[in-house]
Amino acid sequence: MIVTTEKLTKRYGSRAVVDAVDLNVREGEVYGFLGPNGAGKTTTLRMLLGLIRPSGGSATVLGHPPGSPKGLHQVGSLIEGPGFYPYLSGRDNLRVHARRRGARDVEVEAVLQQVDLTGAAAAKFRSYSLGMKQRLGVAAALLGQPKLLILDEPTNGLDPAGMADMRDLVRALAEQGQTVLLSSHLLGEVEEICDRVGVITNGRLVAESTVAELRGDTVLLVRADPIEKAALVVDDSVVVDGALHVQAAEEYAPVIVRKLVEADVEVREVRPLRRTLEEVFFEMTAKNDLGAVS
Ligand SMILES: Nc1ncnc2c1ncn2[C@@H]1O[C@H](COP(=O)(O)OP(=O)(O)OP(=O)(O)O)[C@@H](O)[C@H]1O
Numbered sequence: 001m002i003v004t005t006e007k008l009t010k011r012y013g014s015r016a017v018v019d020a021v022d023l024n025v026r027e028g029e030v031y032g033f034l035g036p037n038g039a040g041k042t043t044t045l046r047m048l049l050g051l052i053r054p055s056g057g058s059a060t061v062l063g064h065p066p067g068s069p070k071g072l073h074q075v076g077s078l079i080e081g082p083g084f085y086p087y088l089s090g091r092d093n094l095r096v097h098a099r100r101r102g103a104r105d106v107e108v109e110a111v112l113q114q115v116d117l118t119g120a121a122a123a124k125f126r127s128y129s130l131g132m133k134q135r136l137g138v139a140a141a142l143l144g145q146p147k148l149l150i151l152d153e154p155t156n157g158l159d160p161a162g163m164a165d166m167r168d169l170v171r172a173l174a175e176q177g178q179t180v181l182l183s184s185h186l187l188g189e190v191e192e193i194c195d196r197v198g199v200i201t202n203g204r205l206v207a208e209s210t211v212a213e214l215r216g217d218t219v220l221l222v223r224a225d226p227i228e229k230a231a232l233v234v235d236d237s238v239v240v241d242g243a244l245h246v247q248a249a250e251e252y253a254p255v256i257v258r259k260l261v262e263a264d265v266e267v268r269e270v271r272p273l274r275r276t277l278e279e280v281f282f283e284m285t286a287k288n289d290l291g292a293v294s
Pocket of ligand 1: 036
């Protein structure tokens with residue numbers, strides 16, 4: 001595990017803005033930390049970086065407590081503005097960061113290439129588009145070859161083209177074996193690039209799983225007659241709203257259909273119970289809000 005937290009909590013006054021969060025980021029994955037604005041994402045990431053102190057619980061980052069020098073130099077982060085000089089070029093800004101991190105100038109050229117800014121490296125930072133500024137921020141985070149990249153809302157405020165560039169960049173980094181923990185409130189934006197996601201709402205982690213699991217790709221919906229008999233014939237199934245929900249991946253659909261037909265059950269429909277992440281997220285957020293009211 002690259003990051004683990006156990007009951008990680010941050011209270012401001014009597015309010016827990018991060019409430020007993022257990023999350024796990026595995027080596028080499030892109031982990032999407034998802035939740036609406038104000039859910040507690042930034043606060044959690046700041047705790048992982050040692051920028052603020054937890055009120056309770058614990059965390060380890062690369063096997064070390066957050067903020068310990070041993071762990072910190074293996075972590076690159078983009079969280080709130082990275083602090084670039086407007087009148088320096090992208091390249092010179094990175095050189096300033098490289099000196100601070102003890103990285104060499106050749107590395108500056110390497111990270112510029114990684115984020116596809118070599119062509120614009122000589123231009124002043126203030127002339128960059130927001131997308132380019134964000135990518136320069138990622139480049140700065142990549143200096144020193146960190147094992148873990150923590151990116152807080154890297155697509156925030158970007159236009160569709162900028163978002164697509166950022167997605168491509170994260171995907172490319174992942175292909176090179178980089179572990180990435182990124183936060184977002186735009187689920188549709190990150191579902192394609194994340195291996196696993198953690199969903200936080202009102203400070204609580206309400207789910208942690210693969211995107212496929214969260215969407216229900218591993219559940220088949222079967223409409224059949226008589227449904228009670230179908231439920232007896234098919235293992236790992238429950239009847240929900242007059243249809244059968246079966247814990248099985250799409251590949252098992254033919255097997256299930258054969259079983260049902262052999263048992264004289266009429267099959268009307270078999271399909272994966274796939275929901276968009278937006279739907280899943282909406283349900284979870286609604287449930288959590290109800291929980292908070294009662
Ligand atoms: N220093 C602070 N004092 C009091 N409350 C705070 C402080 N910092 C954050 N909060 C509150 O904690 C909650 C969670 O904030 P946080 O920034 O972690 O959310 P977030 O999920 O990152 O959302 P966003 O995307 O809007 O930044 C918010 O309601 C915020 O107002």
